[in-house]
Amino acid sequence: MSRPALSLLTQRSLRSNFGGVLRAPAVLVRQIGSVPTPVSEITHPDNDVPQQTLDQVKQFNKYTVTTYNRPDIVISRGKGSYLYDTSDRAYLDFTAGIAVTALGHSDEEVAKVLYEQAQKLVHTSNLYHNEHAGALAEKLVTATQKSGGSWADKLFLANSGTEANEGALKFARKWGKDVAGPEKMEIVCFTNAFHGRSMGALSATFNPKYQKPFAPLVPGFVTAPFNDTQKAVEAITERTCGVIIEPIQGEGGVHAAKDEFIEAIREKCTKVNALLIFDEIQCGLGRSGKLWGHQHFSSKCIPDILTMAKPLANGVPIGAILTNEKVGKLIQAGDHGTTFGGNPLASAVALNVVGRISKDEFIKAVNEKGAALKEDLEALQAAYPGVIKAVRGKGLLLGVEFTKDPSPIVKMARERGLLVVTAGCNTVRVIPALTISKEEAREGVARFAGAVEQFSKSS
Template identity: 50%
Template sequence: MSRTAHRVCPLKRLSSARAKTCSPVRLMSSSTLAEEAKPLPSSPCTKYKARTHIVSTPSTHTSEILDRSAKYILPVYARPQFALSHGKGSWVWDVDGNKYLDFSAGIAVNALGHADDGVVQVLAEQAGKLLHTSNVYHHEWAGKLAELLVTLTAKEGGLGFSAGQTHPSPPSAKVFFSNSGTEANEGALKVARKVGKERWAAVKPDRNWDDAACDKTRILCFEHSFHGRSMGALSVTSNPKYQKPFLPLIPGVDVGTFNDFASIEALITDQTCAVILEPIQGEGGIGVAQTEWLRAVRQKCDEVGAILIYDEIQCGLYRSGTLWAHSSLPVECHPDIVTIAKPLANGYPIGSVLLRDSVSDSMTAGTHGTTFGGSPLACAIGHHVLSRLADRHMVAQVNETSAYLMGRLNLLPKWFPNILQSNVRGRGLILGLGFKDATIPGKVVSMARERGVFVLTAGSDAVRLVPSLNVSKEEVDFAVDVIEGCLGSL
């Protein structure tokens, strides 16, 4: 192996290093983060222009792992030539002991970071009691997690509930548990197709919902969307790169332009059974839906009897700073269905569909199902994770850290105007830097990794930052310092 020694400075040594080459930000303990404001830098950090995590020849251990993967694993992923071993909080280490700050959080999954003590404890305890039952039988945790999702939504806003308003006790909505976000979207589309057929039959004398003449089956999605890789979810993921090898996909899908009013007027018709969109697009470039546009989508859906689905798999569960990305919006912008997955169990696979009662009434025994979805283990972990994410101190920390990160990122277009677009995209801790040259984001992702930080691309022209929701300001400083070093090197 020829690799430079581990160079990611421990946090205790960051402040002295920054005094010479970076912005004068004084480090604080986690107990004082909320009490003192950290000053923003006056110039970009230059400490991380040089690469620190370079592999010229993989170690024997790493080579064995890579060779075995190449021999036996379907080669559908392009991955860097090292292998991760373990993590803690926002940090991960590879098998050779090199340390990285994970500002991708497993693609917005590890909301509480890696190897969280509470998650580990719940996982171990529940695995020792009841791991899997199938949905032939009840168990205690699915109902508890579903209740928490519904009551939090009623309290904090979403799905037709106004934040801070008094609602019936207990509030009413329904939950279906799946294994992933893709499966959640599949379930939501199935519900919308069934409801659409029933609504069609309700206004047609002597017609049944299963009549072959029913044409209320069309689905509208939007450009730059990402809803999953199965055939149904892929059909509403409007990216030719993903779709083309697998054509033909399911029929009856229309594609509109995000935040475009003309699209919804032209494409939401009496034949539309469902409209699916992300309030904040993740994979597509961190585009945020305009409030008035969402209001118009909701109104048009109501006019034609279409189901409105919000895919909050990446932007939901406090990543945007509120429970749902649409929680703070007027109820006139709210969906009929919300799909959920990524952070719900902090990396243990789970997805869910949250439905208004007016929609869920269509689904009866046998109309949908899953073998593994909603297992005792997944739901126990999900209940633990969601309870902690909903804690007022945690939500306050997310918003405080987001404001600090946004403050630092907003300086970058001013310092690097030839490289970056003028506005930072997103909100909360789902943020994106837009680049003027679409060939640059992929390079910046590689450069940041070579300096000890994981970030992601988004769409064709952005770098995405989706750290763990309990990321510290010290860790924000290190991540942005590295990005500044990368931009300075360009």
């Protein structure tokens, strides 16, 4: 074993970047692939917040629709891989805003673009061209082509991932009617998928908890088991206009599609003249260690449509639909639209973000950091085999599956200064900023290990 070194957060415990005390315990960093010393001490107790914060939360809840269960803390700022609450406590962020802040919090280049563009032009509507939306479309098409995606041809800019998926489903419905008439209108989707919460996207998100309160949903959706090749092929028929799938499921528990599964779907879509839609809102744009998640599979596995959003502008709301030539030609003026999509502000930021995360050296670094982080999590699994069932994922889209519901770990980790988020199949997602350092990643595993240790002792 190499000589231990003082951890990054320990060094920062004396003084934060902003002058605030971080209250971090001493944690020793060991070699990659071994479990760092678990942080057993609770350093950020949820109940250790000022009355002023509790009053603020109470006031917020008085006027806010209750769609989220949130702890009684208020996040006030962030920098890099860290978030800070109003008590100036630092949290190492393994959520990145749910895979959004790929370049970390308060990125200086993003802030500069926002500042300069906001003084110049924020919004015009799509009645006119603006200088950044078209340039962003070109950048995404050419970056995809450069990475091997010769299929990429046209882009539609939207406001979010859900809106991008809604547009993709509309494009598929039009495709079906255009090539075969009104009977070709079915959309095939898969179990454990998550495509959004609007009515069309929700209809493709097979989860009774999400769907039941809002039934009846949009008709024409057929669900097949994820990674079941035979049943997927059977579900795709001459009535199918489109198939929507995440190459690597995020919300569903960080499950990658099997090569033969994706290949068979692509082949059957071609056979019945249906569009294949890859939802890469979470696994795309470098998150998986490649520009696009589907590039982990056979070169035959190319989409007709690809949707993206989350990291596209590092937190500024934006989404996009990338299409091949035949779909690009299909959609005509008036078929789809958006008021805010492609606005100069979001497009300018996205242009900066895509230019940086699409570089080969950036993607290479994601792979290296992801491999090291996964090794540490696998070492943690080996230390707690009765609690951790599996570690899986690619790049910095990782999932730790537990033998029982791991929801309590979210609080246990947060009270040790680490933010994590759960997913389906008893899984905790580990999705930090793509710019996280190896030292910060190890620090996070130490804090996570402390939470796992406590969880293993709970009933």
